[in-house]
Amino acid sequence: MPGKVKGLMDRLHDGESVVIAEGYLYVFERRGYLQAGTAVPEVVLEYPEMVRLQYEEFYRAGSDVVLAFTYYAHREKLSLIDREADLEEMNRTALRMAREVADKTGSLMAGNICNSNIYVPNDPDITAKIKSMFKEQIEWAVEEGADFILAETFSDLGEALLALEAVKTYGKGLPVVVTMAWHKNEVNGRPATIDGVEICETFKQLEAAGADVLGLNCARGPTTMLPLMEEVKKCIKTPLAAIPVPYRTTKAEPNFQSLTDPLSGKRLFPEDLNAALCSRSDIKEFGRRCLELGIQVMGVCCGNECHYTRTLCETLGRKVPASRYSADMSKHYIFGTSEKLSTRYTSGEGKQHTA
Ligand SMILES: [Zn+2]
Numbered sequence: 001m002p003g004k005v006k007g008l009m010d011r012l013h014d015g016e017s018v019v020i021a022e023g024y025l026y027v028f029e030r031r032g033y034l035q036a037g038t039a040v041p042e043v044v045l046e047y048p049e050m051v052r053l054q055y056e057e058f059y060r061a062g063s064d065v066v067l068a069f070t071y072y073a074h075r076e077k078l079s080l081i082d083r084e085a086d087l088e089e090m091n092r093t094a095l096r097m098a099r100e101v102a103d104k105t106g107s108l109m110a111g112n113i114c115n116s117n118i119y120v121p122n123d124p125d126i127t128a129k130i131k132s133m134f135k136e137q138i139e140w141a142v143e144e145g146a147d148f149i150l151a152e153t154f155s156d157l158g159e160a161l162l163a164l165e166a167v168k169t170y171g172k173g174l175p176v177v178v179t180m181a182w183h184k185n186e187v188n189g190r191p192a193t194i195d196g197v198e199i200c201e202t203f204k205q206l207e208a209a210g211a212d213v214l215g216l217n218c219a220r221g222p223t224t225m226l227p228l229m230e231e232v233k234k235c236i237k238t239p240l241a242a243i244p245v246p247y248r249t250t251k252a253e254p255n256f257q258s259l260t261d262p263l264s265g266k267r268l269f270p271e272d273l274n275a276a277l278c279s280r281s282d283i284k285e286f287g288r289r290c291l292e293l294g295i296q297v298m299g300v301c302c303g304n305e306c307h308y309t310r311t312l313c314e315t316l317g318r319k320v321p322a323s324r325y326s327a328d329m330s331k332h333y334i335f336g337t338s339e340k341l342s343t344r345y346t347s348g349e350g351k352q353h354t355a
Contacts (some may be wrong), residue, residue, distance in 0.1 A: 005106050008148045009175050010210060011064075012239045017316050018292075018297045020110070021152070022217070022243055025071060027054060029270075036270045040077045041069050044094045045086060046208035051094065055101040062300070062313030062320030065108045066149060068098035068141065075133045076117050091137060096142035102147075109175075110150045111141025113166075115181070117158040121195050125163065128260040134166035142172050149174050152243075153181040153218045156195040157202045164209050177297065178206055179217035179241050181226055183255050191228060199228060200235035207236045215241030218301040219256065220280060221249035222286035226293070228311030233293060237321035241297035242290055246308050256302070273303060280311045287315030 011018055024050040030032035033050060034041040044051050055066045073090045083090075086168035095111060106265035116130045143151060149167045160178055167176040180202065185192045191199045206214050214236060216225050221318065225244040233240060247256045259268045259276050268276055278286075283300065290298045300308045310322045330337045333345050334354050 003107060003125045004103075008065075008108055008177075010305055012213070013297050016296070018064045018108075019062055019309065019313055019316070020065045020067055020241075020243060020297065020299035021058035021061060021304060021306075021309040022067060022299055022301045024051070024054060024067075024069040026270075027305065038077075038081060039072050039075050039080055041071065041090065041094065042081075042083070044069055044073065044090050048093055048097060049345045052097045052101060055098055056105070057306050058309060059101065059105045060321040061309035062318060062322065063107070063309055065107070065110050066098045066102040067110045068095045068112055068144075068146065069125045070094045070112045070141070070154075071114050071138060072139060073180075074114070077136045088140065090134075090341075091140045091146060095141055095146065095213070099145045107122070108147040109145065109260050110148050110160070110177075111138065111144075111146035113137050113141075113149065113163055114153045115150050115155065115159060115178065117209040119156050119162075121156065121158050130159065130162055131166060134163055136171040138166055142170070142174065146174060150179070152177075152179045155183055155193060155219075157193045157197040158195050160202075160206060161209055164206060164211055168210055175212040176210075177213040177215075177241055178211040179215050179243060181255075182216050182225070183219055184258065189276065191231070199231055203232050203236045203238075207238050208254060211238060213241050213297050214238045215243070215295070215297065217241065217243035217299075218245055219253055219254065220244055221247040222282060222289075224251070225247040226286070226289050229293060229295060233295075238325045239269050239297065240293070240295040242286075242295045243297075243299040243301045244286065246283060246303040247273055248278055248282070257316040275302065278308070280307060283308045283311045284315045291316070 012189055017178050028043045029036050051069055070091050078084045078087045098109045113134055121128045149171055151163040164178055187196050191200055222244045229242050245256045254257045257269045261268050261275050313320045
């Protein structure tokens with residue numbers, strides 16, 4: 001039942017960190033249940049138990065939040081694949097299973113809305129369409145018992161403001177986390193949204209419009225997201241969220257869409273991105289920096305898997321269910337120290353020829 005566990009805002013008020021495991025689209029793309037490019041969560045209807053299991057796995061890895069997999073389960077995407085008739089069932093199924101897993105595990109459940117992919121600034125017809133897309137998804141999330149709404153991956157401030165306004169209007173008072181996907185645009189040498197608004201101004205406007213948590217998600221890896229988060233921190237007082245992709249983005253290629261393969265020079269997105277994956281140590285460093293900067297809501301986005309989420313949680317000093325199987329190298333046959341191990345491998349010729 002919603003509300004029986006400590007709410008998002010109470011946790012943040014008490015100075016706690018909140019971890020959100022994301023990355024469902026890519027998890028299912030890698031496993032062959034979802035098409036890259038199209039990127040519609042059809043798996044929710046085709047293999048619902050796979051989605052339920054993934055919710056549970058992210059819980060085991062330490063996620064505080066079961067994020068309903070309704071990312072891109074919106075009218076524009078469903079119309080792209082001629083499945084608009086399945087829109088409501090797809091949303092409700094994802095939400096219902098998320099609620100069930102959250103109840104079973106004592107987690108929070110979040111409804112999820114995102115970029116519509118049809119946004120054009122100052123176009124009244126498009127604006128009306130986007131508003132109704134947000135409205136229906138928010139109403140389903142409320143009806144299925146979401147504890148808060150995550151509105152994410154907006155690259156235009158105008159669209160993020162529409163999403164925020166929609167949650168304020170139809171969200172029945174649920175807290176709302178708004179995170180921007182920050183790409184490469186600059187205006188007068190300053191990082192800017194695609195609709196040309198400078199970063200500090202962007203977050204001041206979102207704060208003034210009443211977002212409960214603000215930050216960045218997706219698009220950038222930890223090393224190119226954190227410097228922007230430092231800027232955001234200087235501009236607003238709202239609690240902060242940082243949910244990067246687990247890829248080694250660089251100054252020259254700051255988002256994962258622009259990454260190229262150092263060997264071939266070809267674009268890595270989306271099928272070759274594993275050539276640029278973060279290590280677990282990179283994620284550990286990310287968690288450490290979040291703590292240092294006072295970023296309370298954190299997670300890993302597209303490219304995430306359970307091991308990253310577990311690493312992030314353990315960096316916060318937590319022991320999570322999956323910590324039961326966190327590495328114990330003292331029992332490794334080459335690198336171990338246990339007396340039960342053969343010294344031929346821990347210190348003799350076996351070691352010489354392996355390590
Ligand atoms: Zn993402």
